[in-house]
Structures are given as C-alpha cells and as structure tokens.
Amino acid sequence: MSAMNAQIQPILKIGAVAKAAGVSIDTVRFYEGRGLLPSPQRSASGYRLYDQSTIERLNFIGRAKGLGFTLNEIMLLLDLQDKGGSKAEVKSITGAKLEQIERKIEDLQRMRSVLGKLNSDCSGSGSVTGCPIIEALVDGDSDDCCK
C-alpha cells in the first residue's frame, strides 16, 4: 500500500473548495478561465472534481493578491513554480511590484499631507464661503503638490 495511492485524495466539488479557500464558486470558475487553475477532472455528469491541492493553489493566489499582485502577475508566479523558473525571475517580478508599491505610497503621502493641512485649516463651522479646502481647489494653491 505504498505506491498507486493517487486515488486516495478526497474528492471535492466546487462548492467545497470555494468554501475551504474562502472564495466564491464564481471566482473558482473565473480563475479556471483565466488559466490560474488547471481544468479539473469532471464527474460523469460534468461536475468539476478537485483535491486538496486546489485549495492550496487558491490560498497561494489569495496571499499573492494580499501582497498586491494582479492576477496576471500571479499567473507568472504560478508558472514559475509549476514549470520551475529561476529565483531571478521571481525576484524581478517582486522587485517591480515593490517599486510600484513605493511609488504609490509616495503619491498617497503627498495627498495626505496636502489634505491633512487643508482639513485642519478649515474651522468646520459656518457656510462654505471662505472654506480653505474649497478655496485651495478653486485657486490652485495646491497645484505644486497635487497635479
């Protein structure tokens, strides 16, 4: 009972893998269509049949999404894993993503500083007339930093 145990894996239908991975059934089918999941086996009546590894793959995708990767990028990462790429290839993807994230953080920090200043400059009471926030948008005082 050592070899030939390929059939022992529990067979899961789409609802079960989806639930186990915390995604919707639609999402599982959508990922299949996008090539992130291989076409699964089918039952006689056409039901998709999965095993545990699909849940792991869905978790991989979820974690990668949590780190900011797009589905296209995740597909590249999965391909490197499946077909055995190089560490350098992986690093080039993550490195690019890291730069992207850094640029986005800088943008948002810039927005935060301008908006934070405007927000604290505004008394918050009375009519909109003379509101420093609106004035800044009208006059363009903030152009240097936000456009």
Add this chain to the structure above:
Amino acid sequence: MSAMNAQIQPILKIGAVAKAAGVSIDTVRFYEGRGLLPSPQRSASGYRLYDQSTIERLNFIGRAKGLGFTLNEIMLLLDLQDKGGSKAEVKSITGAKLEQIERKIEDLQRMRSVLGKLNSDCSGSGSVTGCPIIEALVDGDSDDCCK
C-alpha cells in the same frame, strides 16, 4: 458700461477649454454627461459654447482628482460650492477621504514590508526551488500580515 456685461465673456469652443484645462475633449463631454459640468449653451450649429468659468471648474476637478477624490466625491464638493453648503459638509468629505488615504497607506506599507523582506531573503540565483518568496506564498507564512 457697467451693468449688462454678461455677454462680454470670451466664447470658447470645447477644444479651447479642453486645451486650457489640460484635458481631452472627450473628458469635457464625459464630465458633462456625469453632471460635473452644466450643459453649456450651444451655437446655432450645435457646438458647445463655454466661458472662462468652465476652465476654472475643470481645474477644480483636476486638483481634486490629484488629491484622490473620485468624480462622485468631486460632484458633491462642487454641489456644496454651487448651492452653498456648510464647511462641516466639506470637512466630512475630506475627512473621510483622509482616513481612506491613511488606510491605504497602511495597507501598502504592510505589503512593502512583507515583500521587501521576502525580496531580500531571496538570493536571486538558481532555480525556483527553495525560493523564500514562493515558499511564503505556498505555506502562508505571511498570512498574518497580508490577507
């Protein structure tokens, strides 16, 4: 020559306002459709006719976009300006946006720290086997921070 000078404003066609505001003609029409710009006067042949104030309004929109506001939010701000809202209403919009920006910055910083660590943990040479980046995605070591 003091009163009744409403007609003196230079009349601009869509291409001119678009150019002056640094947006495309499509964008001007799109904003009109979205209600960000009022329906302009039309020439006998149906051309949209604008005056200077439209350029200012487009600049307002551009600056607000630069601060991270969506077109829907910008519409609210413009309404407050047009119909005379209160400073409190303006502040509630900008305050919410500020919080949103802060949350997004935190998300991105979290991603950056996880990804930065993984990226520097990976030697970058050799096959993908044992790559700490891929391993983290497979094993879920990063779940605490990225999902």
Add this chain to the structure above:
DNA sequence: CTTTACTCTAGTCTAGACTCTAGGGTGTAT
C-alpha cells in the same frame, strides 16, 4: 472653392476582478 481643422452623436473598448443571470441538469433526503 477646396482643404484642413474642428465639432457633433452614439456607441464600443480598455483594465481588473469579479458577480450575476437565465435556463437547465443532478443528487440526496424524506
């Protein structure tokens, strides 16, 4: 008068990641 530049409407397309719909078949419990 002709060329070139501009404008009009209505509609389609993009990216990203799903989500939903319609109209049907399957499986199991009572």
Add this chain to the structure above:
DNA sequence: ATACACCCTAGAGTCTAGACTAGAGTAAAG
C-alpha cells in the same frame, strides 16, 4: 415523488475614468 441544495454553460453586467471610432456636419484659411 418531490423538495431542495447543488452544479452546469454562456454570456452579460458592474465599477472607474475615460479613450477611441465611425460617419457626418461646420468653420476658417488660402
């Protein structure tokens, strides 16, 4: 036998902020 949950396909719809297209009319310059 029938109710109910589950599954199937194909395709359309969602959101954001426009970009682009076709086919046609208009304006200004030479």
